[in-house]
Amino acid sequence: xxxxLGASLKDALKKLAGKTVVDRAAxxxxxxxxxxxxxxxxxxxRLVMQLSEAIKKRALEEQPPKGMTVREHVLRIVYQELVRLxxxxxxxxxxPQVILMAGLQGSGKTTTTAKLARYFQRxxxxxxxICADTFRxxxxxxxxxxxxxxxxxxxxxxxxxxxxKIVREGLRAMASAEVVIIDTQGRHALESDLIQEIIDIxxxxxxxxxxxxxxxxxxxxxxxxxRKFHEAISIDGVIITKMDGxxxxxxxxxxxxxxxxxxxxIGSGETIxxxxxxxxxxxxxxxxxxxxxxxxxxxxxxxxxTSDVDVNAMLRGKxxxxxxxxxxxxxxxxxxxKQVMSMLPLxxxxxxxxxxxxxxxxxxxxxxxxxxxxxxxxxxxSVLGSSRIQRIARxxxxxxxxxxELLHYYKTMKRALKxxxxxxxxxxxxxxxxxFGGGT
Amino acid sequence: MFEGxxxxxxxxxxxxxxxxxxxxxxxxxxxxxxxxxxxASTKSEGKDxxxxxxxxxxxxxxxxxxxxxxxxxxLSELQIVLLENDVALPVADEILHRVKEDLTGxxxxxxxxxxxxxxxxxxxxxxxxxxxxFDLVSYIRGHERPVKILFTGVNGTGKTxxxxxxxxxxxxxxxxxxxxxxxxxxxxxxxxIDVHADSLGIxxxxxxxxxxxxxxxxxxxxxxxxxxxxxxxxDTAGRFHNRANLMNQLGKIRRVMNPDIIVYVDEAVAGNxxxxxxxxxxxxxxxxxxxxxxxxxxxxxxxxxxxAHTIGKPVMFLGTGxxxxxxxxxxxxRVVDELLGVDA
Numbered sequence: 001x002x003x004x005l006g007a008s009l010k011d012a013l014k015k016l017a018g019k020t021v022v023d024r025a026a027x028x029x030x031x032x033x034x035x036x037x038x039x040x041x042x043x044x045x046r047l048v049m050q051l052s053e054a055i056k057k058r059a060l061e062e063q064p065p066k067g068m069t070v071r072e073h074v075l076r077i078v079y080q081e082l083v084r085l086x087x088x089x090x091x092x093x094x095x096p097q098v099i100l101m102a103g104l105q106g107s108g109k110t111t112t113t114a115k116l117a118r119y120f121q122r123x124x125x126x127x128x129x130i131c132a133d134t135f136r137x138x139x140x141x142x143x144x145x146x147x148x149x150x151x152x153x154x155x156x157x158x159x160x161x162x163x164x165k166i167v168r169e170g171l172r173a174m175a176s177a178e179v180v181i182i183d184t185q186g187r188h189a190l191e192s193d194l195i196q197e198i199i200d201i202x203x204x205x206x207x208x209x210x211x212x213x214x215x216x217x218x219x220x221x222x223x224x225x226x227r228k229f230h231e232a233i234s235i236d237g238v239i240i241t242k243m244d245g246x247x248x249x250x251x252x253x254x255x256x257x258x259x260x261x262x263x264x265x266i267g268s269g270e271t272i273x274x275x276x277x278x279x280x281x282x283x284x285x286x287x288x289x290x291x292x293x294x295x296x297x298x299x300x301x302x303x304x305x306t307s308d309v310d311v312n313a314m315l316r317g318k319x320x321x322x323x324x325x326x327x328x329x330x331x332x333x334x335x336x337x338k339q340v341m342s343m344l345p346l347x348x349x350x351x352x353x354x355x356x357x358x359x360x361x362x363x364x365x366x367x368x369x370x371x372x373x374x375x376x377x378x379x380x381x382s383v384l385g386s387s388r389i390q391r392i393a394r395x396x397x398x399x400x401x402x403x404x405e406l407l408h409y410y411k412t413m414k415r416a417l418k419x420x421x422x423x424x425x426x427x428x429x430x431x432x433x434x435x436f437g438g439g440t
Numbered sequence: 441m442f443e444g445x446x447x448x449x450x451x452x453x454x455x456x457x458x459x460x461x462x463x464x465x466x467x468x469x470x471x472x473x474x475x476x477x478x479x480a481s482t483k484s485e486g487k488d489x490x491x492x493x494x495x496x497x498x499x500x501x502x503x504x505x506x507x508x509x510x511x512x513x514x515l516s517e518l519q520i521v522l523l524e525n526d527v528a529l530p531v532a533d534e535i536l537h538r539v540k541e542d543l544t545g546x547x548x549x550x551x552x553x554x555x556x557x558x559x560x561x562x563x564x565x566x567x568x569x570x571x572x573x574f575d576l577v578s579y580i581r582g583h584e585r586p587v588k589i590l591f592t593g594v595n596g597t598g599k600t601x602x603x604x605x606x607x608x609x610x611x612x613x614x615x616x617x618x619x620x621x622x623x624x625x626x627x628x629x630x631x632x633i634d635v636h637a638d639s640l641g642i643x644x645x646x647x648x649x650x651x652x653x654x655x656x657x658x659x660x661x662x663x664x665x666x667x668x669x670x671x672x673x674x675d676t677a678g679r680f681h682n683r684a685n686l687m688n689q690l691g692k693i694r695r696v697m698n699p700d701i702i703v704y705v706d707e708a709v710a711g712n713x714x715x716x717x718x719x720x721x722x723x724x725x726x727x728x729x730x731x732x733x734x735x736x737x738x739x740x741x742x743x744x745x746x747x748a749h750t751i752g753k754p755v756m757f758l759g760t761g762x763x764x765x766x767x768x769x770x771x772x773x774r775v776v777d778e779l780l781g782v783d784a
Contacts, residue, residue: 036529042711045524105734105762106596106707110628135762137635142628188737215596219526219711221737245594245680246720247713270595270625 019070027059027074034078034288041248041287042219047085047257055081082284085253089278090211090237090262094123096178098171098205102198102229103213105186108241110139112213112267113183114146115275119265120179121152128177130170131156132163132201133185143183150272153177167201182207189228202233211237211264214255216247226255235259241267244274248287319414322378325370365398366406372396381410448521449562456514456543456558508544515540518562526742528715531569531749538565563776569745570772574729574754576606577613579701580671586618586664588672588697590657592690592725593705594717595678598733598759600629602705603675604636606731606757608764611642615670620660621646622653622693625677633675640764643669653677653689654696661697674699681720690725701728703756706747708735714743715750722751733759736766744775 015026031052038048055077064073099116101109110133117127129147131154133139140156147154155170167182174180182205187194202210212235214222229235238259240252243266256263263278370378372395377384384392384407386400393400515536522532542561580587589606591599600623607617619637621644623629630646637644645660657674664672674697679686694702704727706714721727730751732744735758748755755770 039523040529040712042526042713045520104709104737106598108596136632138628138630138632140628141631142626145627188734190736215710217594217707217710217713217717219709219714219743220524221526221709225737242595242680244682245713246682246716247711251711 022059022064022070022074024060027056030074030078031056037288038250041250042217042222043085043250043287044220044223044254044257047253051081051085079284082287083280086280086283086287087253087256087262089280090264092264092277094120094125096125097208098180098182099209099211100182100198100202100205100207100233101184101211101213102233102235103186104188104215104218104225107186107213107215107218108267109133109186109213110143110183111146111270112239112241112265112275113143113181114150114152115267115272116181116265117147117152117179118150118272119275120181121150126176126178127152128174128180129154130167130174130180130182132166132170132182134161134163134166135185139183139185146272163197164200164204167204171205189225195228195232198229199232209237210235211239212255212259213239213241214249214252216240216242216245216249216252218251220251220254222251223254223258226258230259236261237264238262239265239267240278243268243286244270249283250287320379321370321373321381321410324410324413325367325378365402366409369393369396369398369403369406381407448525452514452518452521453558453562455517456511456562459510459514508540511540511543522742522745526709526711526714526746528712528742528746528750531715531746534749535565535569535745538568566745566776567772569749570776571748571752571754573769573771574756575769576610576701576729576756580610580615583700585668585670586661586672587670587701588661588664588674588699589701589703590674590676590694590697590699591703591705591731592676592721592727593678594680597678597705597707597710599623599678599705600633600636600675601762602731602733602757602759602767603633603673604640605759605764605767607636607642607673608640609757609767610671610673611640616668617642617671617673618660618664618667618669619644620657620672620674620697622657622675623677624649624651624653624656629677643667654693657693657697672697681717681724687720687724694725702726703729703731704747704751704753705731705733706743708732708743708758709737710743712746715746718747718750722753727751727753729754729756731755731757731759732770736760744770748772 015023015029019026034055035048035052038051039045058077058081059074062073062077064070101113101116103109110131113129117129120127129143129152131140131143133143140154140158144154144156153174155166155173157166160166163184170182171180182201184198184201185194187198189195210233212226212229214226218225226235226238235255236259238252238255238261240249240263243249249266252263263283266276266278266283268274268276369392372392377388377392389400389403392398393403396403518539519532519536522535523529527535539561542564543558591603593599603619607619610617619633619642621630621633623633624647627649630649633644634646643663645656645663647656647659653676657672660672660674663669674693676690676693677686679690681687702725704718704721706718718727718730730747730753732747732755744755744758755772757767758770760766760768
């Protein structure tokens with residue numbers, strides 16, 4: 001459904017191509033498609049109306065700068081207005097600080113707290129976590145388990161019912177930590193005693209940052225909730241969780257508008273490393289149903305510290321088995337393949353579903369098989385004939401069919417990546433947007 | 441609950457009425473003293489509602505036809521209202537279509553109360569979309585036991601809490617219950633449901649963390665059979681509908697425990713994505729009923745409408761708070777009547 005939206009937006013943009021004057025009907029169509037896309041992404045209806053009015057007005061009234069086509073002119077306006085809507089990323093400093101997490105029940109605060117701890121830990125800071133969720137059974141066990149996996153100390157007491165006391169004691173216990181993250185119980189705007197509780201916690205902790213965790217699927221309710229939280233503890237950053245589903249996270253924009261803060265992080269998976277810094281370009285692409293190359297490259301850069309994978313070479317179509325090997329090695333760190341692929345601007349290109357359904361155990365098998373290949377074979381898989389396949393299969397303790405399956409998978413991947421590179425038109429829009437976005 | 445949607449809907453029915461009212465042709469006012477009275481009052485009081493009501497009283501046996509043009513503006517207002525209340529876009533379109541069908545081309549006796557017509561059109565559209573509720577108690581009464589109920593849904597919608605609430609509800613209705621702790625993935629999930637089962641005094645079947653959920657739930661069913669328990673409530677780990685492997689796991693659970701009812705749990709505060717994921721769950725593992733949680737968060741109520749419309753399955757319960765008793769059986773008629781302010 002959402003892919004179709006992206007497509008219809010592109011169609012509307014196409015109609016503007018080659019025009020010498022701005023066509024009112026085409027602009028209106030574009031705005032209408034944009035409205036539908038944004039409303040389906042749960043962006044606040046009022047915000048959408050304001051945005052589309054502004055785009056329409058500017059597109060029709062402003063003169064295109066000299067040398068700029070009508071299409072580029074309208075695109076630039078659309079992009080600028082979208083950037084304004086999304087806001088700039090919230091600030092994250094790598095320095096000693098106390099962070100207070102707040103949010104509705106089930107929005108993913110505890111998981112995100114652990115992910116944040118991991119994030120700061122990887123940046124080289126000493127992290128401590130306090131579990132101030134005194135209500136939900138199992139909350140401390142959950143946070144403690146997640147934290148101990150990455151060796152982050154976690155303070156809490158499942159028997160203590162007073163969150164304020166836990167925070168007070170926790171801050172003392174975590175005095176040596178540079179970054180202290182306080183997880184709190186889920187609450188919503190109408191629970192006035194719980195709102196009072198978080199006000200008290202903030203008074204005790206005087207946290208440097210108060211981050212609001214928002215489920216990507218949260219709808220129009222987001223604005224109201226965010227306002228109440230903002231009134232209580234003055235939110236200065238928003239984290240969107242569960243972006244690995246199909247939800248677009250538009251609700252979080254209402255929260256951004258209400259709190260006049262920025263989005264700091266995006267949670268996109270169930271493992272502790274699935275946390276990304278917010279990237280407006282990528283977010284916009286997702287809102288509109290278009291892929292984003294930048295986030296992938298950034299993610300690859302961060303996970304592949306030793307630069308095992310040359311993303312740019314891959315995109316130029318130089319994708320050897322060696323690249324695939326390092327990719328498989330990195331894949332546990334990088335997250336599921338589908339998630340990586342979804343960040344590529346593949347547009348409407350169909351990736352065969354079976355390319356995704358490679359389980360991690362299969363990945364392990366593939367690596368073992370590739371370990372039995374020679375360097376020449378890794379660099380140039382085309383030399384692999386049936387006798388070489390026989391030899392590899394014997395060496396890896398696999399069947400020749402498995403080796404062929406691996407080669408088939410390799411070819412599918414290679415084709416997919418070629419599509420990315422070949423599709424100049426597909427991300428021309430994005431490049432153009434970046435060019436103009438930077439210029440003004 | 442659903443306060444926001446209610447007040448807005450009432451406003452729109454009002455404006456629908458107004459725009460229909462204004463279309464009463466002036467010449468239809470009867471001649472004579474009453475007409476000049478009416479004219480005089482128009483001059484002095486402008487658009488006084490009392491004028492409208494007086495005209496309405498005077499004209500009793502004429503008819504007029506509601507045209508599409510008359511209600512275009514209020515309908516687009518209604519669309520905004522629905523969207524602002526989290527009704528997903530395709531579903532909002534569908535509702536508008538129904539209301540329009542129902543209202544346009546209608547011949548109406550002038551004497552017939554307007555309020556009734558407008559509210560009826562909207563009410564029919566909403567009740568049509570929400571469908572009937574699902575009476576769990578009479579289902580269990582009329583069914584071979586143990587009745588096996590599987591709970592599914594995405595992460596963080598409140599499945600575990602809901603399982604505890606439904607367990608408490610059934611226990612209060614005099615049924616015996618056993619819980620299968622099928623969330624073996626999330627850290628702390630076992631401890632969470634353990635505490636619930638403990639404080640409710642309900643038997644729980646669980647394995648260690650990381651165990652195969654199908655095996656746990658199979659054991660729960662076996663236990664229920666051996667001990668003549670009325671209902672098995674099977675909790676599962678939250679999963680996203682776009683994860684093929686996790687959805688396959690759910691398919692396996694379904695094959696192994698063969699549930700009588702699959703309950704899809706989602707939150708009432710969800711936006712447009714509610715439609716997409718409800719559809720995917722329905723498609724891959726099926727769903728027989730829906731439970732909406734977090735309805736106490738001043739929820740807009742649109743998700744209920746969206747989900748019910750998308751998968752065409754009844755809503756069984758609404759979760760309305762953190763306590764075990766914060767769960768209410770759902771009735772479409774009652775919710776809609778409450779939304780529209782109809783005294784049923």
